[in-house]
Amino acid sequence: MYSAIVIGLGPAGSTAAHTLANAGLKVIAFEKETFPRYKSCGGCISTKVEGLFDFDISGVVEKTIKGGQFTYKSARPMDIISERTVGYNVMRDRFDHLLVEEAARAGAEIVEGCKVKAVADRGTHVEVTVDSGETYSASFVIGADGASGFTGREVFGLNPKESAVSITAEVEYDASAIVENVEEKLFIDFGTVPWGYGWVFPKDRYLSVGMAGEIRHMGSTIKRHFEEFVTSHPLLKSFEITERVGWTVPIFYDEKKELFKGRVLLAGDTGHLVDPFLGEGIYYAVLTGRAAARSVAECIGAGHSDLSGYQRWLNTELLPEFVSAEKIANLIYRYPRLWFSILEKDTDIMMRYYDVIRGEESAEVFYNWVFSKVKSKPWKMLKRWVDSRLMPA
Ligand SMILES: Cc1cc2nc3c(=O)[nH]c(=O)nc-3n(C[C@H](O)[C@H](O)[C@H](O)COP(=O)(O)OP(=O)(O)OC[C@H]3O[C@@H](n4cnc5c(N)ncnc54)[C@H](O)[C@@H]3O)c2cc1C
Incomplete structure (x- = not known):
């Protein structure tokens, strides 16, 4: 009998396993692949992640990022570079492997090459069956099995098509x-x-x-x-x-979905915890992996099984940011040519958005600022829109 079982060892699962082991709990984590494994990803991690690890990730950082070169349909290149760091580029095989090694070092039992096939909440405990047919029991389960992960899809009924x-x-x-x-x-x-x-x-x-x-x-x-x-x-x-x-x-799409059920909770991609504007998910996987593990540790410490504290944390700390990011996505992706023309004239907008990426300004404050800019000078917006229509597509 384990305190917790973690399903999947991407950034969410490794961080959850690490946090649980650090709290002195007996944790086992299953991963269907063997590390180092490939993960399709841009591999850019925002600087927000920095305070979340108690180990050094600099050995796997391949490039330090201070901004971007933006193009519209591969043309009109525009460099907007800040003086300060915005993110770090990693290859996911090396980065994820480091996180798994650190979880093992903290005392988590890691089982690679082992696919979880079933999760059954028995009320007093949860049973997890793996592809060899063996069944493991734990007080709690953290589903961190990634995009289209079966815990989110099958156990929680999240819609994989909303992605x-x-x-x-x-x-x-x-x-x-x-x-x-x-x-x-x-x-x-x-x-x-x-x-x-x-x-x-x-x-x-x-x-x-x-x-x-x-x-x-x-x-x-x-x-x-x-x-x-x-x-x-x-x-x-x-x-x-x-x-x-x-x-x-699996971008975030519904703030009303609950990501805990009985003794099971979801972290990272399987819970659709990806920023709907940029598709940033690594930071949120680490953040929610840690928060999910802390909720489990809290329940065990207090001797109950009420995981609703995790949902309250999501509702106050995370989901409002995603709701605002969704509004930004609706604004930019509806009229990309217009926004590109605006950005060409006003690069401060992107400089300020870098602060959102760094976690120094909220997406909500940024959205309201951009929206008020548009509202205060509608004629200017109209002119930019007309200009943008006249530019070559
Ligand atoms: C094309 C693309 C580009 C992206 N670029 C970026 C980017 O630049 N920056 C960024 O922040 N985010 C990016 N993301 C998002 C980011 O990749 C994810 O948000 C992040 O990997 C989520 O981590 P996770 O631990 O939740 O899931 P994952 O990293 O997917 O890990 C889940 C793990 O669970 C394992 N697993 C699945 N099913 C089972 C099972 N049944 N049993 C056992 N193990 C199982 C998988 O093998 C996998 O190792 C990108 C995503 C994509 C698709």
Whole structure:
């Protein structure tokens, strides 16, 4: 009998297992893959993550990011670079492996290459059955099995279709052979894909190339948009990109969904805890993995099984940010050409958004500020809109 079972060892599961082990609890964590394993991801982590680890992640950071080069349909490049760091680029195989090793070092029992097939809440405890047929029991279960993870889908009935779809490719490059300086910046393209963006996130050996857009606005056109992107973007045109991976980005979509049920709770992607504007999920996986584990530890310490404290924490600390991020997404993705033209004239908007990424300003304050700018000078907005229509598409 374990205090807790963790399902999945991405950033959410590793952090949950680590936190539980640090609290002196008996925890076992199952992961279907074997580390280091590939995870389709841009691998950019915002600086918000810094205070969350009690170990050093600098060994797996490949690039430090201070801003971005933005394009509209691969043209009109505009560099907006801050003096301060906004994020760190990692390869997910190395980053996730480090987190698993640290969880093991803290005392969590790690089982790799073992897929969880069933979760049954028996009221007094939970039973988890793995693919070998063995069943394990614990007081609590933390589901952290990622996008389309079965805990979120099957146990909680979350809708996997309320997501964004993506395509990614890792492109090996030689920095001396490309014209563009790829240090300290991300490359982000608006307008090629509806309700989303294309990106190139440079690492030491690879350019992580990708594109994501919301399913409900895009349907099944992502392959065509990705092709357009990689054949037109100045940084990518000279590469032949043959290997691609498709994945789901389970963006947040409903603040009323409860992410605890009996003795089971959800953290990270399986609970759709991904920022709906940028698709940032690593920080939120770590944050919610830790919060879920703390709720479990609190219940065990107090001798009860009421996990509702986790939901209260989500409702006050996290979900309002996602609601505001969704409003920002609606504003920008509805009129990407107009917003790109606005940004060209007023780069302070992006500088201020970097503060949101750093966690120094809330998405709500930012949204209200941008919205009031628009409302206070509607004629200026109209002119920009007309100008943007006259620019080449
Ligand atoms: C294309 C793309 C680009 C992205 N770019 C960024 C970015 O640049 N920055 C950012 O912050 N976020 C990004 N994200 C989001 C980020 O990848 C996720 O939010 C993050 O990985 C969530 O972590 P997690 O631990 O919840 O899930 P995961 O990292 O997916 O980990 C879940 C783990 O559970 C395991 N698992 C699944 N089912 C089972 C099972 N039944 N039994 C046992 N194990 C199981 C999986 O093998 C996996 O290792 C991106 C996502 C995509 C798809």
